[in-house]
Amino acid sequence: MEKLSGNKRSIQHQFIVSSIIIVVVASISYSLTNFIGYRSVALILLFTVSILATLLDIFPLIYTALLSALIWDYFFIPPKFTFHVESTEDILLLLMYFVIAFVNAILINRIRKAEKESNEKREKEKTIKLYNTLLNSLSHELRTPIATIVGATDALQEQTINLSNEDKTTLVSEISLAALRLNQQVENLLNIQRLEAGFLQLHKDWCDVRELVYHVIQKIEVKNSKHTFNVQISEALPYFKLDYGIMEQVIYNILLNAIIYTKPSIITIKVSKFDFDKIDVAAPDNIPVELVIVIKDEGDGFPENEIDKVFNKFYRLQNTKTGGTGLGLSIVKGFIEAHNGTIKLKNSVAGGAEFTIVIPAETTYINALKNE
Amino acid sequence: MSNQPNILIIDDEPQICKLLQIALTSNQYKVIECNTAQDGIVKAANYLPDLILLDLGLPDKNGQDVLIEFRTWYHHPIIILSVQKDEENIVKALDNGATDYLVKPFRTGELLARIRSALRNSSQENKEPIINYNTLQIDLINRIVRKENEILKLTTTEYALLVLLIKNEGKVLTHQYLLKEIWGNTFVNETQYLRVFIAQLRKKIEDNPNTPNYIITESGVGYRFIGN
Numbered sequence: 001m002e003k004l005s006g007n008k009r010s011i012q013h014q015f016i017v018s019s020i021i022i023v024v025v026a027s028i029s030y031s032l033t034n035f036i037g038y039r040s041v042a043l044i045l046l047f048t049v050s051i052l053a054t055l056l057d058i059f060p061l062i063y064t065a066l067l068s069a070l071i072w073d074y075f076f077i078p079p080k081f082t083f084h085v086e087s088t089e090d091i092l093l094l095l096m097y098f099v100i101a102f103v104n105a106i107l108i109n110r111i112r113k114a115e116k117e118s119n120e121k122r123e124k125e126k127t128i129k130l131y132n133t134l135l136n137s138l139s140h141e142l143r144t145p146i147a148t149i150v151g152a153t154d155a156l157q158e159q160t161i162n163l164s165n166e167d168k169t170t171l172v173s174e175i176s177l178a179a180l181r182l183n184q185q186v187e188n189l190l191n192i193q194r195l196e197a198g199f200l201q202l203h204k205d206w207c208d209v210r211e212l213v214y215h216v217i218q219k220i221e222v223k224n225s226k227h228t229f230n231v232q233i234s235e236a237l238p239y240f241k242l243d244y245g246i247m248e249q250v251i252y253n254i255l256l257n258a259i260i261y262t263k264p265s266i267i268t269i270k271v272s273k274f275d276f277d278k279i280d281v282a283a284p285d286n287i288p289v290e291l292v293i294v295i296k297d298e299g300d301g302f303p304e305n306e307i308d309k310v311f312n313k314f315y316r317l318q319n320t321k322t323g324g325t326g327l328g329l330s331i332v333k334g335f336i337e338a339h340n341g342t343i344k345l346k347n348s349v350a351g352g353a354e355f356t357i358v359i360p361a362e363t364t365y366i367n368a369l370k371n372e
Numbered sequence: 373m374s375n376q377p378n379i380l381i382i383d384d385e386p387q388i389c390k391l392l393q394i395a396l397t398s399n400q401y402k403v404i405e406c407n408t409a410q411d412g413i414v415k416a417a418n419y420l421p422d423l424i425l426l427d428l429g430l431p432d433k434n435g436q437d438v439l440i441e442f443r444t445w446y447h448h449p450i451i452i453l454s455v456q457k458d459e460e461n462i463v464k465a466l467d468n469g470a471t472d473y474l475v476k477p478f479r480t481g482e483l484l485a486r487i488r489s490a491l492r493n494s495s496q497e498n499k500e501p502i503i504n505y506n507t508l509q510i511d512l513i514n515r516i517v518r519k520e521n522e523i524l525k526l527t528t529t530e531y532a533l534l535v536l537l538i539k540n541e542g543k544v545l546t547h548q549y550l551l552k553e554i555w556g557n558t559f560v561n562e563t564q565y566l567r568v569f570i571a572q573l574r575k576k577i578e579d580n581p582n583t584p585n586y587i588i589t590e591s592g593v594g595y596r597f598i599g600n
Contacts, residue, residue, distance in 0.1 A: 179477065205563050206564035208567045208570075210571075211571070212588060214583060215589050218583055244593075245591050
């Protein structure tokens with residue numbers, strides 16, 4: 001309904017604007033008739049109608065053509081100020097004016113329509129291509145763990161195969177891993193869907209970023225104990241108003257990426273506050289400052305020519321063998337942008353990848369409470 | 373009749389029911405199963421189970437409404453099992469009287485631990501006056517907390533917060549609940565106070581405040597005290 005009435009309004013608008021333009025052009029021409037003669041005015045008006053044809057919808061356009069013809073007849077063709085036309089030549093001209101104005105208007109309008117259609121078709125093809133990329137990557141990412149589960153359970157159920165206890169344990173843990181991987185993919189897809197559909201609503205609350213970071217590390221460490229985490233957070237870091245769950249997901253995805261794609265090494269997480277005035281005294285409550293989180297690994301970094309693309313949806317680095325739908329980092333970016341923040345990636349001097357997250361947020365210091 | 377606790381499962385997914393049945397019976401619980409909210413309410417009234425496992429996505433009725441209905445007369449633990457993992461839903465369920473909330477998929481070990489803790493809490497309303505957890509000792513009568521036999525200097529608020537968490541051992545307490553209980557109704561949205569006191573309390577009672585063993589964070593929902 002809203003769209004419809006909006007459309008109506010825009011068409012009304014077109015009628016008014018085109019009337020004004022025709023009247024203005026006609027008035028200017030009128031003042032010049034002594035120099036250019038009334039027949040040239042027809043050409044000027046036709047020219048105006050042609051230009052308007054590229055902008056207007058069909059009904060305002062027909063109206064414009066009609067209006068311009070009548071104005072020309074009434075004000076310019078002698079005898080002036082009547083619709084009466086005396087010379088046969090002028091009658092012929094007026095008729096031709098009508099025909100040319102209408103044909104012109106309709107043709108240009110058709111061309112525009114055709115162009116619009118072909119644009120839509122191109123957009124659709126692009127969507128289909130993206131959809132195919134998604135399907136390819138998805139079917140691989142979902143089918144691999146499913147295949148693992150089906151295969152492992154078959155082996156466990158098969159009476160004729162003599163499995164050692166060790167084999168059985170391995171198979172069961174493979175099933176468990178595959179199920180977790182499936183769950184992670186579903187999680188990613190749901191998150192992407194939430195971002196795309198604009199469903200994401202932030203529930204901002206005061207966050208102890210230190211608590212948040214360590215909480216994520218604890219979760220990651222359950223999965224992998226081979227990497228060590230070096231956390232650098234100042235004791236004086238204030239609380240920031242953020243969506244705790246969403247920010248947890250951000251740090252989690254980046255750390256997960258790091259532990260999957262780098263060999264066991266140190267991952268550094270540095271959290272700090274950036275004041276615009278750079279004065280490090282306790283700011284009064286609710287002054288927006290920026291939260292800066294830098295996450296650095298000691299892997300090989302990203303190929304320089306692919307750095308710009310890593311945040312794209314479904315993008316995966318060339319020659320990567322480990323699974324992934326290429327959604328993790330694009331979710332990270334979406335979540336940070338929902339906080340009006342930015343994320344940048346570069347290769348550090350030492351070689352590893354370095355993510356820098358900057359989020360403007362309210363802060364609070366409430367150290368005064370300590371002795372309550 | 374044996375003394376094994378009765379557990380009522382209300383879940384419409386046969387696979388989940390089967391899994392729960394195996395996991396629970398093999399751990400000496402008696403299990404009653406049903407697949408709809410209507411049936412669940414009837415069975416709960418007939419058998420008076422010691423604990424209910426409730427799925428929020430039932431076919432015949434909104435899970436939160438079922439929960440509210442149960443809480444008008446059923447006072448034993450209700451643990452929610454749900455695929456919905458957003459904090460809003462979890463907080464809502466806890467506010468509606470759920471004892472605990474587990475997101476599917478969950479680990480069986482985790483479920484059993486939550487069931488044990490919920491049953492323990494409901495069976496012994498009156499705790500011992502002196503509670504011991506590993507290196508931590510809380511003397512409720514003299515209001516003294518010791519860590520490795522050293523008396524900890526806790527402020528009044530810190531002590532109140534700790535005791536509230538301990539009295540609900542194993543249960544998630546939402547931010548709003550903690551704020552209301554400790555600071556009062558006007559403070560329910562001042563989460564920063566809670567953050568400060570949780571951080572201070574952890575510094576005092578935890579071996580490593582960054583990787584807490586006692587006071588566990590439930591992202592975006594609240595905190596849970598784990599005794600052992």
